[in-house]
Amino acid sequence: MLHSPIRRGRPKGTGIDDSDRMARLDELLRVHPEMRPTTAIRMMGYSNPSAIRRLRDKYKVFTLRTRIELTKDIRASASVAADPALAAQQQTCR
Template sequence: MHHTPVRRGRPKGTGIDDSDRIARLDELLRVHPELRPTTAIRLMGFSNPSAIRRLRDKYKVFTTKTRIELTTELRGAAPTATRPSEQTPQAMQPGR
C-alpha cells in the first residue's frame, strides 16, 4: 500500500490574493520612499501581525521579481555601441 508522507508544520502560502494590496503598498512606498514596508502596511490600516508579515513577505517577493524583470529588459533593450571602425568615411570627415 502506497501513501503520501505526512507533512509537518504549517502549510506554505495562504491562497489569499493580495495583488491589489501589494499594488497599493508599492504606490505608497513610491510616493513616500522614507517609509519602511511594515510602517506603510500599518498606515494602510492593517494591525494583525500575521497580515503584516504576509504582506511584507509578498511585497519582498514582488520587488525581487520586479527588479529581475527590469534588469532583464534593460539588458535586452540596451543599444549596441558602434565601433569607430564601423563608421562610414563620410561620417568621420569633419564639417559634414
C-alpha cells in the first residue's frame, strides 16, 4: 500500500505572475546597487510582510536563473571564439 507523505504547511508557489514586478525590482536595484531587495520592494509600495517575503524569494530565484543563463551564454561564446570552424559556421547561419 503506497502512501504519499503528509506535507505540512502551505504548498509551494502562489501561482501569481510577478514577472513585471521582478523586472521593475531588478531595474530599481540596478539603478541603486547599494539598496537591498527588501528596501526596494518597500519603495515599490508593498507593505504586507507576506508580499514582501514572496517577492524577495522570487527575486532570489530570478537572479539565480539570470546568472545561470548569462554563464551559459558566456560559455557558448567562449567555445565559439576558441573554435574558428564553429565561428565560421555561425556566421554563415546568420
